[in-house]
Structure formats: structure tokens, C-alpha cells
Amino acid sequence: MSIEQQKDIIKRLDEKFEAIGQQTNVHLEGLVWANPITYWDYILPDALLSLQIQRTTQPDEMVFIMYHQINELLFKMILWEINQVCESTTVNAAFFTEKLKRISRYFDMLASSFSIMGDGMEREQYMKFRNTLTPASGFQSAQYRLIEFSSTELINLIDYRFRADIDRNTPYEHAFNHLYWQAAGKDYKTGKKNTLLTLFEKKYKKHFIEMMEKYNTTNLWTRFKQLPDKVKSDAELIKAMRHYDYTVNVTWVMAHYNAAGKYLGNAEATGGSDWRKYMHPKYQRRIFFPELWSADELEHWGGD
Numbered sequence: 001m002s003i004e005q006q007k008d009i010i011k012r013l014d015e016k017f018e019a020i021g022q023q024t025n026v027h028l029e030g031l032v033w034a035n036p037i038t039y040w041d042y043i044l045p046d047a048l049l050s051l052q053i054q055r056t057t058q059p060d061e062m063v064f065i066m067y068h069q070i071n072e073l074l075f076k077m078i079l080w081e082i083n084q085v086c087e088s089t090t091v092n093a094a095f096f097t098e099k100l101k102r103i104s105r106y107f108d109m110l111a112s113s114f115s116i117m118g119d120g121m122e123r124e125q126y127m128k129f130r131n132t133l134t135p136a137s138g139f140q141s142a143q144y145r146l147i148e149f150s151s152t153e154l155i156n157l158i159d160y161r162f163r164a165d166i167d168r169n170t171p172y173e174h175a176f177n178h179l180y181w182q183a184a185g186k187d188y189k190t191g192k193k194n195t196l197l198t199l200f201e202k203k204y205k206k207h208f209i210e211m212m213e214k215y216n217t218t219n220l221w222t223r224f225k226q227l228p229d230k231v232k233s234d235a236e237l238i239k240a241m242r243h244y245d246y247t248v249n250v251t252w253v254m255a256h257y258n259a260a261g262k263y264l265g266n267a268e269a270t271g272g273s274d275w276r277k278y279m280h281p282k283y284q285r286r287i288f289f290p291e292l293w294s295a296d297e298l299e300h301w302g303g304d
């Protein structure tokens with residue numbers, strides 16, 4: 001490096017540290033004594049690999065734990081990208097498209113890898129270790145719910161039966177109590193909620209209501225609608241939006257549903273839902289971008 005280049009770096013460091021009332025010399029002196037960075041200090045594999053704790057003697061329980069954790073890591077990557085779109089003040093076509101493609105690729109990976117769960121465990125072992133997991137369920141993944149809140153407008157997550165009575169002026173608490181996923185644990189006649197739902201709400205309801213408010217005007221669908229008309233009608237972008245919607249709400253859901261069918265057969269779910277009905281996209285009808293589908297496509301959502 002030339003003297004000129006070195007001087008330029010010092011100048012830029014001086015500007016940086018002056019702006020925060022710090023001295024460049026002190027920081028440079030600190031570098032003399034700093035440890036060199038290593039892979040294990042930065043990626044933290046020791047911490048990451050210490051988080052897989054079995055509850056039973058069954059080796060395939062490890063597949064179950066680790067694949068769920070991989071899902072949570074990918075959920076985090078998805079939310080990381082979605083949040084950049086939600087938090088940006090101006091919606092730029094190139095930025096939106098690039099982020100949407102990333103988000104979509106991550107979910108493609110989740111959908112195409114689901115066979116790790118579907119084919120990767122012995123049913124006999126699963127039937128043994130699952131009893132120790134009751135009443136927990138993947139249903140209680142908070143990040144999964146945040147992906148939903150941040151991908152679409154709240155009305156698209158409301159249980160179909162109650163949509164006509166809910167609009168933008170409905171209090172968040174009321175909307176929360178009519179989200180489609182309440183059906184996994186709530187008896188609508190008595191209002192009674194099962195343990196799965198009660199524990200989930202105790203832990204996350206306050207946070208969810210805050211997030212429902214945050215994403216109400218900043219979710220992916222609203223951001224898409226804010227794009228200029230020319231961009232919104234771009235065939236490639238529409239194709240990418242439909243692909244994401246379909247992957248999350250049909251492909252992944254069906255892979256999940258088929259795995260549940262294979263392991264559970266006629267058994268009850270650990271979370272206790274009427275799962276064959278609850279989990280099927282035909283009944284759930286969760287669609288992030290309904291305006292991008294034809295009436296016929298909507299009518300046959302999740303069907304043949």
C-alpha cells in the first residue's frame with residue numbers, strides 16, 4: 001500500500017472517530033493487542049452445536065430437533081429480508097424485487113427439504129418420543145407467525161368465517177382473537193382455548209399485537225401495492241409474488257401435511273388440533289396476495 005493510500009485511510013478513520021468524540025490513536029493502539037479473529041469466535045459453532053438437547057433415548061429425535069432448528073434459522077433469514085423491505089422509507093422496484101427473490105429462495109429451500117422430516121425418521125421412534133413433547137407443537141413457532149404478519153394484510157389472516165365482520169377499524173385484540181390459527185385450539189361455541197393456544201398466547205400475544213400494528217401498513221403486500229403501476233404489472237415480478245405465496249401457503253403446507261399424515265396416521269396431534277381439517281390449505285385458505293390470483297384459482301386453492 002502506498003503512503004498516499006495509508007494517509008487516506010488515517011484521514012477517514014480520523015473523520016469517523018472525531019464524529020463520535022473518539023481518538024484514532026487509541027483505537028490503533030488497541031489493534032496492536034487484539035487477538036486475531038477466528039472462525040469459531042465469529043460463527044460460534046460451539047454455542048450453536050450445544051443447543052440440541054434430546055428428551056428421550058430415541059436417536060431420531062435428534063433429526064426432529066435439528067430440522068426444526070434449521071427451519072427457525074431460515075425463518076430468521078426470511079424475516080431479516082422482509083424487515084428491510086418493511087422498514088425502507090421509499091419502495092424501490094429493484095430493491096423490492098431483489099429482496100422478494102431472496103425471501104422466496106429461502107422458502108423454496110424449506111419446502112423442498114421437508115422430505116428430511118417426511119422420510120428421515122423411523123415412525124416407531126417418532127411414536128415413542130412424541131409423547132414426551134405433548135402439548136408442544138411447531139404451531140407455537142413465533143417466527144412463523146411473524147412471517148405471516150409481515151407478508152400480508154391482516155384481513156387475509158382472519159378466519160374466513162369472520163371476515164365480513166372485520167375491517168381496518170377493528171381493534172387489534174379483536175382481530176387477534178379471530179386469526180385463522182385460533183381454530184387449532186379454540187372452541188368458538190364456548191370460547192375455551194386449549195393448552196397449546198393458551199401457553200402460546202401467554203408467551204407471545206403482547207408481542208404479536210405490537211407486530212400486527214407495525215406490519216399493518218408496512219407488510220410485503222402493502223409495499224408491493226405502493227410500487228409504481230409499471231412495476232406492479234411487471235410479469236416477472238407478479239410471477240415471483242405468486243410463487244412465494246404458493247410455496248408458503250400450498251407447497252410447504254402440503255409437504256408438512258403429508259409428513260403429519262405419514263407419522264400420525266389416525267393419531268391425535270401433540271398440539272391437540274383437529275389437524276386433518278385444520279392444516280389443509282383447502283380449509284385454511286391462507287393466501288397472502290389474493291388479488292394476484294384469478295377467481296377460479298382462488299376457488300380451487302389447495303385443491304386438485
Ligand code: HEM
Pocket residue numbers: 067068071072117136137138139140141144181184256259260263264269270271272273274275278279
Ligand atoms: C413429523 C414432523 C411433523 C409433524 C407430525 C407435525 C405435525 C403438526 C401438527 C399436527 C400441527 C397442527 C397443530 C397441532 O395440533 O399440533 C402442526 C402445526 C405446525 N407445525 Fe408441524 N409437524 C411436523 C414438523 C414440523 C416442522 C419441521 C416444522 C418447522 C418449523 C413445523 C412447523 C409447524 C407450524 C408452523 C405449524 C402451524 C401451522 C399452521 O398454523 O398452519 N412442523 N404440525
